[in-house]
Amino acid sequence: MISHELWCYLCILVVPFLAQLVSSDVLRQECDRSRNYTANSEFQSNLEQLSSVLPINASSSPTLFSTGAAGAIPNTVYALTLCRGDTANASACADCIGNAFRDAQQACPYNMDATVYYERCYLRFSYQNFLASADNTKRQIVPNGASVASPAATFDAAVGVLLTAVSDYAALNSSMRFSTGVLEDFDVSAPKIYAMAQCRPDIGPAECRDCLEKITRVMPKHFSRRRGGQILGLRCNYRFELYPPFLGNPVLQLKAPAWAVAPSPDGDGPVVPDGDSGNWESVPNINLSILDLQTLEAATENFRDENKLGEGGFGVVYKGALPDGQEIAVKRLSPGSTQGIGELKAELVFVAKLQHKNLVRLIGVCLEEQEKLVIYEYMPNRSLDTILFDPEKRKDLDWEKRFKIINGVARGLQYVHEDSQLKIIHRDLKASNVLLDSDLNAKISDFGLARLFQGDQSKDVTNRVVGTFGYMPPEYVVRGHYSTKSDVFSFGILVLEIVTGRRNCTSYNSEQSVDLLTDLVWEHWTKGTILEIADPLLTSSSAEDKIGTYVHIGLLCVQESPADRPTMSVVNAILNSDGAALQAPSKPAFCLRASSADPEQRRGASHGGGSLAVVSPNEVSLTELVPR
Known part of the structure; x- marks a missing residue:
């Protein structure tokens, strides 16, 4: 022993x-x-x-x-x-x-x-209290394995797409802030690429996405063509390999034959489980295709000018048709686009996840050969502004059609504010971002400026004010405060434009240099002569009965104090009730105009100690300024 x-x-x-x-x-x-x-x-x-x-x-x-x-x-x-x-x-x-x-x-x-x-x-x-710190710099970079035979740019881009997909799902769809995924059929040297991403579960979705985006962005620097790699951080982390580095089946499945994800019989990857199955207007899956450039060039006849549907600061939208006959709208961002990669990612995430009959449907994306292309369902009647403000075309918009459009926009906004799993503030609701299908069903588009908010978040502050003159509420323009009530304000403007057939807050030097809210609607409302400013085309007796109610709703939505404005669920309840008793509205907020005659203001000028940059009247899509 x-x-x-x-x-x-x-x-x-x-x-x-x-x-x-x-x-x-x-x-x-x-x-x-x-x-x-x-x-x-x-x-x-x-x-x-x-x-x-x-x-x-x-x-x-x-x-x-x-x-x-x-x-x-x-x-x-x-x-x-x-x-x-x-x-x-x-x-x-x-x-x-x-x-x-x-x-x-x-x-x-x-x-x-x-x-x-x-x-x-x-x-x-x-010994230091780091628990509430947003710092993720105490991280470890771990390259795994030798290099793959694939071209660096192609392989790194494929890994980037996969990491972005799992990061977005971890941030936006998982209470554990964890997700896994696979990119299949990439090429012979890397037939499958696997990835997982995770954040601390005590941080919010937006913080998680931001953290993962930052460490994903440096992937090519540390792991270019590597067979695997991981970045370990206390706040967030990710890993990718050519084998599953996780247990069980991947949550996301992306298919990538010849770098393009081809539609599969059971849906186009990535397939994301439904997070809103309890909402009757949600769709069971998110089907997002990564389409190849060659297919889109053929669909648009090499982006032929005759196929242009519209043009703005972000680039050009083209009509196209896929090989199966499906009509599409292809948004081609220009290299100098005012919609940056952040706005593009936001739009892809939000529109892909937010599925509703009154939101435009995202079909796919192409990020190939320096192109940034986003593919949507084609809307034959284009945007509301192209009809509403056209002297001839608006004759086709009788009262019933305008009623239908207002109600469709209201339902779409209630969905993104209150009913969806993701709670979204659009921040750029206007007539040009309301698209119309063949039956004039309204669908809200352009979520590039949208922001995610928590269910109990009533207000947030930004130092980058974005949106469109004539639709932005005063608390946002002056102090940078935004909330769901910002969208309610924009909705109110839209309702009044639809009823009157007039734009709000046009340029000083235009022929119609009046403020729709204070110079017309409020003045006639206080005098009891509101029918005098209604679109003359709305002549039916049923229209006259409804005009007062809709102007009343519009004025409630554009009150100066956000607390006084109704929520969209209240708005929908009023729209769907007969003879509901409404409180008296207070005087509308001011209108912020842009002078198209002032090139310095259009390019950017000093404003209250900050810089006023890339401003626009309400027919252009992006405004950016620093609040006072």
């Missing part, structure tokens, strides 16, 4: 060796050696307390995430733990975090700030 003394001696020799073996399981570590604790100190006692609590808390949490603090300053220990979203069971998560606490102290002995990353979990503890 081994004596007690010999056993103790063996322990002295073997335990450090075993510790090295355990520590070798750590994928990456970061030790801050600037501040240390001592054995049996209060700090160590607090650390041990957290090491016994956090593995249990994280493994019992539905998001596999936990934070904690123990002890009093200066010996307080703060810690954060997270298990990967595909961790098989609670015990596996608890074991991983328990090992992380042990290995952190062995890999970073007596350091008061240490971070360790495993394949399945990570841990940081520190």
